[in-house]
Amino acid sequence: MIQITGLTKVYRRGRPPALLDLTLDVRPGLVTALLGPEESGKSTALRLMLDLERGQGVTLFGGRTYRGLRRPEREVGVVLPTVGGMAGHPGRTARGHLRMLAAAAGVPTGRADELLEQTRLAAVAGHRLRVFSPGMNRRLILAGALLGAPGTLVLDAPTEGLSPRNIEWFHSFLRSFAVAGGTVLVTTRTPQEAAQLADRVATLEQGRLVADQPVADFRRTRLRPEVSVRGPQMARLADLLLGQGALVRRDGAVGLAVSGIGRTEIGELAYRHGILLHELAERVVEQPAPRAVLPASSGRSGQVQLHKARTASDGSQPAPTVPGPQAAPGPHGTPGPQPVASPPAAPIPHAAQSPEPARARQAVLTAPAAPAAPVVPVAQAVQAPQAPLGTQSRVPDVLLTETQHLAPLEPLSPTQALPVMQAPPGSVPSSLPPSPLPPSLAPSLSAPLSPAQQVPQGRQAPEPGYALRAAFAGAVGTNLATATASATTSATATTTASAAGTAGTAAVGAAATGTVSTGTASGASALSGAGAHARPSDPATPAPVVGPDHRSE
Template sequence: MIELEGLTKRYGEKVAVNNLSFAVRPGMVTGFLGPNGAGKSTTMRMILGLDRPTAGDVRIDGTHYDRLKDPLTYIGALLDAKAVHGGRSAFNHLLCLAQSNGIPRARVHEVLDTVGLTPVARKKAKGFSLGMGQRLGIAGALLGDPRILMFDEPVNGLDPEGIHWIRTLMKSLAAQGRTVFVSSHLMSEMALTADHLVVIGQGRLLADTSMADFIQRNSRAYVRVRTPQPEQLSDVLAAAGITVVRTGDGAFEVDGGKAEHIGELAARHQVVLHELSPQQASLEEAFMRLTAESVEYHAHSGSGATGGDAPAARSWGEGWKGEG
């Protein structure tokens, strides 16, 4: 378990993390969400002792990270897949980590096989594509067979097969009773992976709840109805005290009504329906609604001309075959 209590981090006058308190529990995948600049990476760095809190406390299974003996056997983390000595092979990179944490050499072969890098184990990491670097970072996190795993943007650079693989891996780790804490900007992927959500904005806790409750509390649910008899249906629903809103494509959106009840009313009055579908907002829509006031960096549509602040295009070299 990871426990944060009043965790705060200031850089001069800038408050990056503001009095965060929450727990990441075993047996589930906990998603860590927030807009850019919300303080997610700083929080993860403080969990691992890479940044010192200005105030508050964070513990891993009741102990500070710097007091853990052989920490990779307690918590494995992927924060930056590029944090690898490029001149070392994948095998030697993992072997160095293993030897510094009392982990048997055989375990290096096991995790290389788990992440699919055995065929390139002796290749230097500097030649790896982004996706292969991610796999190597995940192998490092798994190396000590820890009870707690923490991933920051683990699907970056992965192809569809790789994304499916890491999603399945995280779910299986949680099913084994491990603690899995994952940060990602890919809402569609988080919706498929996470059981619980911790959401922060401008360093403050905004939500600490289950995925289902988060979407329900921060989104609009309605029933979409389409019929060739719009006037009759509108009259029937109005008589039942149900308010409808017409959409641009000729359908109705009904708030506060159940699809079953609407269908029964239509059938009773012989109104033909071509569509009757309950609609629930996506995780992305719920997230955008909750964090609207916490977004620090706003993009604005313009004429498309590049000005002094526009980033230059950058090309990336080819790596080894695999995700790039």
């Protein structure tokens, strides 16, 4: 049992803290993963836990700090990254190294040989460490940490840079260690690894704990199964898929990322309609973690303030447009997944969820530090990850590019594809190698050019910013047209769009068509329907598109 309380580290005064108030319990019998991108404070957290660095906060290993342990190597096994990944002096043999450490730990020499067997190093025990591969070195480090038969393991990126075989070995070892009652805390950078290895995943971002979830929740909210489809006739397939209720996103020039429908069904659909496929593969896509927003009074939120404003602005738009597949949300309902654990979901402040996104956006544009910006304490963010919020705030630049690339066969911007998060847990497929269909399956069809390629590239908004805003306004107009059918708002949206560029008007046109054709469908499906029907209904429309090569101009 490791109790981490309030670990904080500020490397330089005035800088944002490398780690801020990390509080976490690592329970025995479970593998707990500390997940985060580089420089997010994982290693700092571990070093602070072990008192290797000065900082604030206390970490108790079974009730004592690490320094206070009488025999630390008998209670906590530590695997830290070493210089050059070497387990020890390069001129020493593996057996000599382990026996030396055994002497330091006060365990009999036989234990060293035992661990060499256990880590599958017995065959090379007589060789010097300089000929050891990274995987062998890492296993030797692990063997050294296990010498004193500790009940707790703390590992910093144990599988980083290892071969799949070694990674698999490490995973199975750590899992069996935890199953035997041990406590394991491990850091990792990849969510996929965290989902495979851990029973509990704590997500760090910029030194802050943004989520602490059981792995089932983690899989449900942070990983999203997708099917990647490639082929020459993706536009047609996208229409068919949208008709089936799937969520389709453009993925590269000639690819689609489909979610909400199985791989086999996509294959069958393509076969039945004679669509040639080049690739059909399942994969798992990472969802960014929800961002925890600090209260403004904490004194440390100077840097976070910017994100907060952006969170409010971006989070406000998709909220009305993203209904769950099961039911449209109420006026104040949470679009995200319902939390499993108590306390219940934190109600989002109204600014973040205003039914009039245009107004919210206006407010944000005028006042970057919105006074009504949502304050989501860490605990609530942990329990009820507000995924749309997080997604939007996390990748504003991705949003920008994706919105620029709004194309007729991509009716959904990636942020609107979020209801997929409610896919049942356990539906995370393992990533499979791409399995192209045999060409005999696909009937010989003349492969027409993708419409995006047919589109002349000259008639788009001259400036990316404008294009973004226009497309954005178009999306807003779509929402409003479907939701409220208010003439005035759509008029304003149209004027904004026409003022900004042609792309926006095209989107609004598509929205209008969609409204007509799909009738009472709500939210995202209406929008997707709009996108789906826009292209075939008006194929002659010359340039409603900001083409994929937009930025090259």
